[in-house]
Amino acid sequence: MRTEEELKGVTHLGEGRTAYPSDYDPSVLETFVNKHQDNEYAVHLECPEFTCLCPKTGQPDFATIKINYIPNVRMVESKSLKIYLFSFRNHGDFHEDSVNVIMKDLVALMDPKYLEVIGIFNTRGGISIYPFANYADEGHRELKRRRLLDFLEAQSGK
Numbered sequence: 234m235r236t237e238e239e240l241k242g243v244t245h246l247g248e249g250r251t252a253y254p255s256d257y258d259p260s261v262l263e264t265f266v267n268k269h270q271d272n273e274y275a276v277h278l279e280c281p282e283f284t285c286l287c288p289k290t291g292q293p294d295f296a297t298i299k300i301n302y303i304p305n306v307r308m309v310e311s312k313s314l315k316i317y318l319f320s321f322r323n324h325g326d327f328h329e330d331s332v333n334v335i336m337k338d339l340v341a342l343m344d345p346k347y348l349e350v351i352g353i354f355n356t357r358g359g360i361s362i363y364p365f366a367n368y369a370d371e372g373h374r375e376l377k378r379r380r381l382l383d384f385l386e387a388q389s390g391k
Contacts, residue, residue, distance in 0.1 A: 237268055249343060253316060257324040259338045263313035267304045273346070277301050278311065280318050283352075288325035293353045296328070302348040303373065307348065310344055328354045332364040340368045345375040349380055 253324070254261060278300040285294050298318060321331060332352040340350055349367035365384045369377035 234265045254320040258320040261316045262342050263310040267308050285321040286325040297353045299351040303346040307343045329361045329364040335390040336366040
């Protein structure tokens with residue numbers, strides 16, 4: 234069980250009512266300490282209800298956002314991640330921008346060993362867009378390169 238001290242920065246979880254920001258807000262992201270820093274393991278998070286707005290037309294775009302990471306010292310708290318991703322709902326950005334912003338915000342928040350963000354956006358105007366952005370520390374550079382190449386290869390086979 235985690236101590237009160239370990240849970241000090243986790244404020245969204247367990248609240249009776251969730252306050253959702255009206256626009257993009259990375260300040261809602263929270264972390265907790267990885268108790269298993271001696272293990273190298275992966276975490277997969279998936280948000281099948283991501284929405285943002287086209288920056289030109291204001292039309293909504295819908296996507297599944299997939300996040301995979303190898304934690305270091307800090308880990309993202311999932312409810313704060315949900316609130317953060319929800320903050321894109323009224324935010325206008327291209328698909329590629331949204332995925333890169335999410336990746337950079339999570340890297341700044343956690344300083345993970347490895348992190349990737351994949352956006353699987355619904356088809357609009359006859360074109361599907363699936364942006365992929367990843368980051369790696371010095372010890373995981375080869376993984377970063379391999380995952381990017383694997384992603385490109387998988388997409389070309391569709």
